[in-house]
Amino acid sequence: MTPQSDVSLQALNTLAVPARARYLTPANSIEDLREALAFARERALPSLILGGGSNIVLSGDFDGVVIPLQLRGITCLTEQEDWVELSVAAGENWDDFVRYSLAQGWFGLENLSAIPGNVGAAPIQNIGAYGVELSSVLTSVVGLDLETGAERRLSREDCELAYRDSIFKGALRDRFVITEVGLKLSKVANTNLSYPALAAEVDASASPQEVSAAVRAVRARKLPSPAELPNAGSFFKNPIVSSEQADTLREIHPTLPMWPHNGQYKLAAGWLVEQAGWRGRSGEGEQAGVGIFREQALVLINPGRCPGRRILQFASEIQASVHAQFSVNLDIEPRVY
Ligand SMILES: Cc1cc2nc3c(=O)[nH]c(=O)nc-3n(C[C@H](O)[C@H](O)[C@H](O)COP(=O)(O)OP(=O)(O)OC[C@H]3O[C@@H](n4cnc5c(N)ncnc54)[C@H](O)[C@@H]3O)c2cc1C
Numbered sequence: 001m002t003p004q005s006d007v008s009l010q011a012l013n014t015l016a017v018p019a020r021a022r023y024l025t026p027a028n029s030i031e032d033l034r035e036a037l038a039f040a041r042e043r044a045l046p047s048l049i050l051g052g053g054s055n056i057v058l059s060g061d062f063d064g065v066v067i068p069l070q071l072r073g074i075t076c077l078t079e080q081e082d083w084v085e086l087s088v089a090a091g092e093n094w095d096d097f098v099r100y101s102l103a104q105g106w107f108g109l110e111n112l113s114a115i116p117g118n119v120g121a122a123p124i125q126n127i128g129a130y131g132v133e134l135s136s137v138l139t140s141v142v143g144l145d146l147e148t149g150a151e152r153r154l155s156r157e158d159c160e161l162a163y164r165d166s167i168f169k170g171a172l173r174d175r176f177v178i179t180e181v182g183l184k185l186s187k188v189a190n191t192n193l194s195y196p197a198l199a200a201e202v203d204a205s206a207s208p209q210e211v212s213a214a215v216r217a218v219r220a221r222k223l224p225s226p227a228e229l230p231n232a233g234s235f236f237k238n239p240i241v242s243s244e245q246a247d248t249l250r251e252i253h254p255t256l257p258m259w260p261h262n263g264q265y266k267l268a269a270g271w272l273v274e275q276a277g278w279r280g281r282s283g284e285g286e287q288a289g290v291g292i293f294r295e296q297a298l299v300l301i302n303p304g305r306c307p308g309r310r311i312l313q314f315a316s317e318i319q320a321s322v323h324a325q326f327s328v329n330l331d332i333e334p335r336v337y
Helices: 030-042 092-105 208-222 241-251 268-276 308-326
Strands: 003-008 020-024 047-050 062-068 074-079 084-091 139-146 151-153 176-186 231-234 258-261 264-267 298-300
Touching: 020 030, 020 139, 030 047, 030 062, 030 139, 030 298, 074 268, 084 092, 241 258, 264 268, 298 308
Parallel strands: 020 062, 047 062
Antiparallel strands: 003 020, 074 084, 084 176, 139 151, 139 176, 231 298, 258 264
């Protein structure tokens, strides 16, 4: 393993931020990964495990060791009449895996079609779309505990999966490298059309393959391809507020979309950003080259391929204006480095 030094990360993050890494060393095996982590530790440098780079904002150059995790392989652990349990290596591309599973007649991931990134990152924020979250199929996660250096298996419960959240963003943040993800998929079609935009696209008897195609069609209309218009998907999380705050907001803003969420309410962040006047708007002066996508107010775009610092300044203007208008805090969804 010979790490490269002073490497551009622009092609490795979907916001196309022109940051550089002090060192970069891809890991194609667990041995590579251990070596790369040891290289960082010996130099007292931080490390950054990289998947598809579709959920990060690089606020500047990364003064440490970037490790693109490229472990590959899909193993069937158990096969029963109605279901299969699989172990999928962290470096597999998520959407290639979704297509593969559908082709095998293994269902449950159709609503999660076309999400960029790799399998290893999927549990980090418990990826979700069109009424389904990874938590509905995840059984376990295997990885390296960086504190002990030992391999560790976490059960689904251990992962503490929640809305765009998990233990990997909390107690195990920067402490655990996911190397394999365990998933249980059904051999029996049981489609989920609870999401209105999806239900409008297909009829109730649609097959999982048809649901996947519909998800792809809806996403293609609503979300820009990072290759054409750099972005990181939803830039803000849907805020969760108390039922008292939800009541107050509903009285003042009767059209604000909200859903019950574990005794609280989840608000539509896109609606808040749009109402605050940001949809389709570009940054000015210092923030020129950054903007909010015209078709979807949740998506921050970086057509100017600007530095992360500018993106974060633009985002904080949006956060401040939403707070001034609605007294609601918007949190950034991607991880900021
Ligand atoms: C156009 C677009 C649409 C999107 N749509 C959705 C959507 O519908 N739903 C959704 O939930 N997300 C969505 N996202 C966000 C993103 O695709 C997901 O969060 C995805 O899981 C990130 O995967 P990645 O491999 O690119 O992660 P990266 O951006 O490479 O990494 C994200 C974070 O996870 C850490 N990480 C990555 N791999 C590992 C690992 N193996 N072990 C430990 N830490 C790791 C990284 O260090 C980093 O902190 C979208 C993004 C884009 C650009």
